[in-house]
Amino acid sequence: NAGVTQTPKFQVLKTGQSMTLQCAQDMNHEYMSWYRQDPGMGLRLIHYSVGAGITDQGEVPNGYNVSRSTTEDFPLRLLSAAPSQTSVYFCASSYSGSFGDEQYFGPGTRLTVT
């Protein structure tokens, strides 16, 4: 199993550009989520999905869109990048997202917006 994979590993964008961060898992997990990690702030939940076709907002959803058309993939879209979105982005998955389910994290995407 590859686990949770993320692409790209690094990305530089100009303000106003759009892009999609890719996330895929091969563990047949229902629950997937996106976090951003900023210095001194820990990880914060952006969006999550409890299954194909179902998504919901987390703590910091503004400026990001998600969709879940398959169990395996959960892309994160930045429609118009802003410098405040410079961060490291982590995708995670777990069996159901419930208590006791271990979340497995991908290696992260480091995004810089100039």
Next chain:
Amino acid sequence: GQQLNQSPQSMFIQEGEDVSMNCTSSSIFNTWLWYKQDPGEGPVLLIALYKAGELTSNGRLTAQFGITRKDSFLNISASIPSDVGIYFCAGQTGANNLFFGTGTRLTVIP
């Protein structure tokens, strides 16, 4: 969102020493989790705690879920160089609600 305060922010210790770090919150959590993050990688779960007062060990790691449900600590005994990394606590209030602490950066000097 929920605020989880971890202390210390960073630690420099000699190999072989024991390490203690903790996490406090003004909110009650139903589950406490401890993660380790290596450079360039995502966090990996170390220990999960599900009941107030619970004390759980995983090798050289021991963690406790505070009685008030607002705090947790993690101890690492006899540290080794590969313990280097950032340790995060996380509290869970319900399904899909996982909040992370600010992290403790551990450096082990051989």
